[in-house]
Amino acid sequence: MYNEAIIFFAAAVRTSTPLLIAALGLLYGSRAGIRNIGAEGMMLIGAIVGVAGSYYTGNPWVGALLASLSGALTSLIFAFLVVTAGAYPPVCGTAINLFGLGVSTVLARVIFGMNTTMPIIASFSKINVPLLSKLPVLGPILFQQNPLVYVTIIILPMIHYVLFKTELGLKIRAVGENPKACETVGINVCSIRYGTIVYGGFMCGLAGAYVSMALLSFFTENMIAGRGFIALAVLTVGNLNPLGALGAALLFGAGEAVQYRLQVSGTGVPYQFAMMIPYAMTLLALSGIFKKPVKSSASNGIPTMKNRGD
Amino acid sequence: MSTKLQMKNICKYFPEVVANKNVDLEVIKGEIHALLGENGAGKTTLMNILYGLYSPNAGEIYLDGQKVLIDSPRAAIRLGIGMVHQHFMLIPSLTAVENVILGMKSAKSPRLDLQEAAARFSSLAKQYGFNIQPWVKVSTLTVGQQQRLEILKALIRGADLLILDEPTAVLTPQEVDGLFIMLKKLAIKGHTIILITHKLKEVMSFSDRITVLRGGSVVATLKKEDTNPEELSKFMVGREIIEEYAKASYNPQDLVLELNKLSCNSDRGLEALKGIDLQVHKGEILGICGVDGNGQTELVDCITGLTRVTNGEILLNGENITNMHPREIIDRNVSHIPEDRHKRGVVLAMNLIENIMMMDYYKPPYAKGIVLQWKKIESRVDNLINDYQVKTPSSKEIMNNLSGGNQQKVVLGREMTRDLDLLIAMHPARGLDVGATEYIHKKIIEVRDDAKAVLLISTELDEILALSDKIAVIYGGEIMGIVTPQVQIHELGLMMAGAKKNQTN
Structure with missing residues (x-):
């Protein structure tokens, strides 16, 4: 029983990590007043670019870096549409999702052909951290994981620190609440929003690479399967707070791990029901069942008041 | 007496509107300079140009004799210009000190140094006699405190030219006095102050010199000693402003609207009205006076059926209309001029x-x-x-x-x-020029003279005093007392700040 639990929690950490990476990325943009619901599309692009990068170079790290950059590049389109052109963010996010699904599918067929067998790529495999992995309980859960989990553990406190302890973080928080006020004290609202959106794209690309190179080690069409939207739910349940996002991601990751366990355990429950769990949790989370004070930044508007005459 | 600021030949056009046309403005160091004009005269546009929020289509700006280019608020701040906007530019969810240092570099940049900032905040606050703690959330501050915080925000950035846009609109009479005492102090210390206003009384009591704008152009620049309110109103609107309206004598008749222990919650679920008792009769204008946000909106929403009454009752011509559907209330001859047109x-x-x-x-x-x-x-x-x-x-x-x-x-x-039994008018003249304001006021008086009941809600004291037969002062969702329009402004001010009527003597 003890071993079962350990294995389950280790699996939960593994499945929650991509949700957390994406949520930590979307967090700054949401704080700055622009929520990018195109996470799913950017993750898909990251997933294929990561696999392709690793396939050509033989190095998963190069793949992950390229995946992140591809996410950032995609989010630049979103940033241009929303911040510069003043388009309505949810519509642009939807466009990014459709774009991501199409582009990733086309890229996969162009690079790997239409054949059913995917080539073997260099992916992120489990690495035991010296000493720490020998700890009881925590060792097998946290420190016998793939390297991207460790990267996430390291950047989480950094993201928290930047948001709450630096001038940049204060600006990001303020821009989301009252962009006009920020303009009057000389903050460039547009560049803050561009920066946070592009950073969010970078992280979503990385999260996509995690799915195709750490959780699995190949690409299939539409393989993100809603994780981008679940990451948005993680953000909401986590109250736009990095530590809250950690808790929420673990919860959703556990849901996904339960689903896998149920599928293989042969309980007689049709597997379709098991597969619903993460999505059902997302719906429940967004309907306010968790009774968290759902925080959202006060502004969702278009920033610049310059020469507008209002 | 050196010139602090010169704006020469400033022009600003918006699509279909000329906001400023060949405006010349000269402000002397250490003075309080009033920029007087009606709504839409171009005062705020001119100051937004000075603060770098708008770029002018033509014109030059000189500070201390030097020609300057102000293309952003950042540039304005660097040149020592600070602006307190009519709608405060504060972030309610952040603390006072966070708001004040927002966008500034600290010694430990890029890290925030809130401790050091709080120390500077406190010493500056002490120096100017502001009673604000650095660690409180802005959402808990009163409007007056928020305004002082805005001034502090400008001062901590080293502003020596301070622009205030309609600073008295949200204050009680006592707070207005306090503000002007503070501005005088600042002027004595060498700060130059530009005051945007449309209130003649303020101009005559607190400014040194006055520039009057009308239709986007400068009509006159005068010393206060050389002018009087009548002349200023002529410059401002082209004629004298009516200060008193002709009214039939006060002759209240049957009771039309009666509120008994009326309570309701605000949108955020807080108790917004706490047991309001009021009566409005035929042939009477009852003015509700108070600082914005003390339950006026909720009061009107309750009577018109737009929000749920949690306790108490509303009687219209003796009939209980509490929590009726808005259309049922409209059909009972209730007319409503809403606060936000x-x-x-x-x-x-x-x-x-x-x-x-x-x-x-x-x-x-x-x-x-x-x-x-x-x-x-x-x-x-x-x-x-x-x-x-x-x-x-x-x-x-x-x-x-x-x-x-x-x-x-x-x-x-x-x-x-x-068909009309009760007229509810909330800020009926907000944002209107003097001509339109007078027209609307006369129409409201006609309704009253026609023996109908009028409930007038306004934050403009002058409007309340000019129209009302009786005045109820609202504060924190409670009625502080009911007075006549002959009341001392001082007493009214105390009630607006939360003193019950019998406590003011």
Whole structure:
């Protein structure tokens, strides 16, 4: 029983990590007043670019870096549409999702052909951290994981620190609440929003690479399967707070791990029901069942008041 | 006496509007310079240009004799210009000190150094006699404190030229006095202050020199000693301003509206009204006076059925109308001029006919079954446009293309050409020029002289005092007391700040 639990929690950490990476990325943009619901599309692009990068170079790290950059590049389109052109963010996010699904599918067929067998790529495999992995309980859960989990553990406190302890973080928080006020004290609202959106794209690309190179080690069409939207739910349940996002991601990751366990355990429950769990949790989370004070930044508007005459 | 600021030949055009035309402004170091003008005279635009929020189409700016280019608020701040906007530029969820240092570099940059900032905050606050703690959230501050925080925000950035846009609009009379004492102190210390206002009284009591703007151009620049309110009002609107309206003698009759222990919650679920008792009679204007946000909106929403009453009752002509559907209340001859014309008064994207018929379109004679009777509708609309002097090319014009004054006349006409027992008017003259304001006020008095009941809600003391027969002061969702318009301003001010009537003597 003890071993079962350990294995389950280790699996939960593994499945929650991509949700957390994406949520930590979307967090700054949401704080700055622009929520990018195109996470799913950017993750898909990251997933294929990561696999392709690793396939050509033989190095998963190069793949992950390229995946992140591809996410950032995609989010630049979103940033241009929303911040510069003043388009309505949810519509642009939807466009990014459709774009991501199409582009990733086309890229996969162009690079790997239409054949059913995917080539073997260099992916992120489990690495035991010296000493720490020998700890009881925590060792097998946290420190016998793939390297991207460790990267996430390291950047989480950094993201928290930047948001709450630096001038940049204060600006990001303020821009989301009252962009006009920020303009009057000389903050460039547009560049803050561009920066946070592009950073969010970078992280979503990385999260996509995690799915195709750490959780699995190949690409299939539409393989993100809603994780981008679940990451948005993680953000909401986590109250736009990095530590809250950690808790929420673990919860959703556990849901996904339960689903896998149920599928293989042969309980007689049709597997379709098991597969619903993460999505059902997302719906429940967004309907306010968790009774968290759902925080959202006060502004969702278009920033610049310059020469507008209002 | 050196010149601090010179703006030369400033022009600013917006699509279809000339906001500033060849404006020259000269401000002397260490003075309080009033920029006087009606709504829409171009005062705020001119100051937004000075603060780098707008770029002018033409003109030059000189600071201390040097020609400067101000293309952003950042540049303005660097040149020592600070601006306190009419709508405060604060972030309620952050603390006072976070708001003040927002966008500034600290010694430990890029890290925040809130401790050091709080120390500077406190010493500066002490120096100028501001009583604000650095660690409180801005959302918990009073409006007066928020204004001082805005001034502090400018001072901590080293501003020596301070612009204040309509700073007294949200303050009680006592807070206004306090503000001006502080501004005088700042001026003595060498700060230069530009005050945007449309209130003659303030200009005459607190400024050194005055520049009057009208229709985007400078009409005159005068020393306070060399002028008087009558002359200023002539410069400002081209004629003298009516200070007292002709009214029939006060003769209240039957009770129309009665509120008993009325309570309700605000949108955020907090108790907004705490047991309000009020009575309005036929032939009477009851003015509700108070600083914005003390329950006025909720009070009107309760009576008009737009929010849920949690406790107490509302009687209209003796009938209990508590929590009735808004249309049922409208049908009981309650007319409502809402506080926000654009959000609730009119539909900007629809034309005059549609806006005017909004409440009656389904009733005979304007509809037979489901068929609209266009002849009847058009004749009503045309009559209204004539009677209320609405300036519009046609009744099919989109509301958005009318000026604020004409939009308000449409609202007024719609509400007053129905059968009417009770008129609720909230900020009826907000944002209107003097001519339109006087027109609206006269119409409201007509309603009262016609033996109808009027409930007037306003934050403009002058409006309340000029129109009301009785004045109820609201504070924190409670009525502090009911007084006559002959009340001492001082006493009214204390009640607006939360003193019960019997505590003020």
